[in-house]
Amino acid sequence: MRNLDFSHLYSNAVGFERMARELEGLFEQKTAAYPPYNIKKRDQDGYRITVAVAGFEREELALETENGTLKVKGRKGAAAGERQFLHQGIAERDFELAFKLSQHVEVQGAKLEHGLLTIDLARELPEALKPRAIHIGKPDPLALPG
Structure with missing residues (x-):
C-alpha cells in the first residue's frame, strides 16, 4: 500500500490535527x-x-x-x-x-x-452545529451614537 501523506491538511485545518493523525493511522493499519x-x-x-x-x-x-x-x-x-x-x-x-x-x-x-x-x-x-445565515440589519436611526 502506498504511503499517504496528510500533512497538507494541517495548514488549513486549525484544531483538526488529531483527526488528520488518526486518518494517517487508519491507512497505516492492516x-x-x-x-x-x-x-x-x-x-x-x-x-x-x-x-x-x-x-x-x-x-x-x-x-x-x-x-x-x-x-x-x-x-x-x-x-x-x-x-x-x-x-x-x-x-x-x-x-x-x-x-x-x-x-x-x-x-x-x-x-x-x-x-x-x-x-x-x-x-x-x-441544529446548533449546522451552518446558518445571519441577517445584517440596517442601523437604527433612533439609536444614540456611541
Whole structure:
C-alpha cells in the first residue's frame, strides 16, 4: 500500500490535527482479513458498510455501538463445530470488527441479505452545529451614537 501523506491538511485545518493523525493511522493499519468488508459513501452525509458474512444466521450476528465505536460480532453456535465437511471453503469462524465512528455519525439500520450484512450510517449534525445565515440589519436611526 502506498504511503499517504496528510500533512497538507494541517495548514488549513486549525484544531483538526488529531483527526488528520488518526486518518494517517487508519491507512497505516492492516485491515482485518476476515470477514471482508466494504465501506462506501452513499451521499453527502451517508455511508454504508457491507460485511461478507456467508454462513452466518441473523441470530449469530450482533451489532453494538459504544464510545464512538461500532462493533460487528459473529459467533457460531456449538452445533457448527459438530458438522463434518469434505471441503470447507467458506470460513465460519467467530469474528469481531470494530469501526471508529466520527462525531455525530449514527447507525440508521442494518439488514442481512444473501450473505451480506449491510449497515447504513448517517452523519446528523445537531441544529446548533449546522451552518446558518445571519441577517445584517440596517442601523437604527433612533439609536444614540456611541
